[in-house]
Amino acid sequence: MKLSVVIPAHNEVDSIGATVSSTVRTLDGAGVDFELIVVDDASADGTAGAVAAAADGDKRVRCVRSHHPGGFGFAVRAGLEQFTGDAVAIMMADGSDDPADLLGYLAVLEDGYDCAFGSRFVTGASVHDYPRFKLFANRVVNTGIRALFRHGYNDTTNAFKAYRREVIETVQPLLSNHFNLTVELPLKAVVRGHSYRVVPISWRNRRAGESKLALQEMGSRYLFIVLYALLEQHLARGDYQRSAPSPGRLRVGDSSATLDAQVAEARR
Template identity: 30%
Template sequence: MKDRKLLSIVIPAFNEADVLPEFQRRLTAVTTALPLECEIVYVNDGSTDGTPSVLRALRQRDDRIAIIELSRNFGKDLAMTAGIDHARGDAVVVIDADLQDPPELIPELVRGWQEGYDVVYAQRTERNGESLAKKLTARLFYRVIGKLAHFHIPRDTGDFRLLSRRAVEALGRLREQHRFMKGLFAWIGYPQKAVPYRRAPRHSGRSKWNYWKLWNFALEGITSFSTAPLKAATYIGALTAAFAFMYGAYIIVSTLRFGNAVAGYPSLMTVILFLGGIQLAALGVIGEYLARLFDEAKGRPLYLVSEFQPSRPAMRPRLATRQHGVRRVGA
């Protein structure tokens, strides 16, 4: 049997029944032309539409397809984690099923891997089909998180990327509950390369991300990889305390010299509300971090799998390959 590299393609899917047939058609055309053996790992993240039946039908026509059924909806980042955990490839590509990220770019990612890069990420030059508000907020978020994090997080980069086996194994050691995958992909380091592309509109259906979810997503990213909000709360508290001390000293001196003929009720209420607002804001920031510590302390599994149907490449014995300089034989 010829020793060919295995490429795993991980696709998280949540209510994507309408787009999956077209996605699979385009993906099949791409993988057929690749000089690699491929497995296609779909992760059904608790879909409530016809996604499970569509995936089963696709697998009957292509035995390279593996299906991971999660026990409920765990969210995209955990669905990606499940797919990456189960992927057996020498390299793993992560891509969404909505066709905003073109499968036709995968050969370019593979070329970057063959050049020696451990992470080859697709970087957006345009975001077609998205509102101006979403484009502006996304641009602002990537620049803010880039400034706050203590390592480089690529701008305008989603989850569409290729990971080498070394990068996959490093990522597998990071098991925190609150997972901002774009940050984790960057945190592991190793040689990384950008491949620019234009992001297309959704092929069909509507985005699962509303502005409330995007806000929580941004909050997750900032609190996962930066303590800047805690430091900001400390600095604001210190400045407010200094201002309050100076204002109190001024009131005491003024009263001793000139007396206080009129009670300052408006100014008093203003100071009380201002200080109370600062304290509540600081407590809110601390609460966000404390909630994450609480979730981590419980030690629950990241996800639960209700059913796993492996692909043909995953079931077949593979020849010896070199990983991290050590010769291994996989079963």
């Protein structure tokens, strides 16, 4: 299975080089067939040059300028329009996501699941230096989403997830222009009948640059997408569901020995 990794980046010159290098090293070390697409979201700080330097001529790594207006959701959508793999993972540019978790995601997809959902808040996960107010807001929002959709997943707002190609096709058209895309993708996948597995992942706060997520600007946008998906779930009568849903929809934190061994080796 070929894995595409889409990394939206807006003014991430201080972080993107290390993110690209560590991701390539991890996937190469595990013998994964992959491509890495960095989507330059109207950066003005040399982000594209940092990607080129980190790639050092590796044709599996490319930096493309988003042809959409600025915005995290637009940048991700630009990457999803161009990936060539059998599956795609969305990863942050700031180094907060652990590339070793991509191996766990790939194992989940190769095991037959449509989606691999990481959680920072289950047994086996680790979180470092999460700002207290953002952590509080995160837990409130995710608890609310979990209660509304009863999907048993407690980290819906986290962008770092992986999907088979057919999932990306099923959830079109995507509506979100900003960080609310992190909610739209998994909720549409769940509502439209795709199978998923939740696995523990690692996260650490960025060490350079500034966060692009402005909570005060995102509340109404998150609410719009949540209500959109909720209305589809209850009123669309399955009109948008895939024709043959996979059996077994959710398993939380029951990683196989093989998956655990791959991730542990990559983190050394």
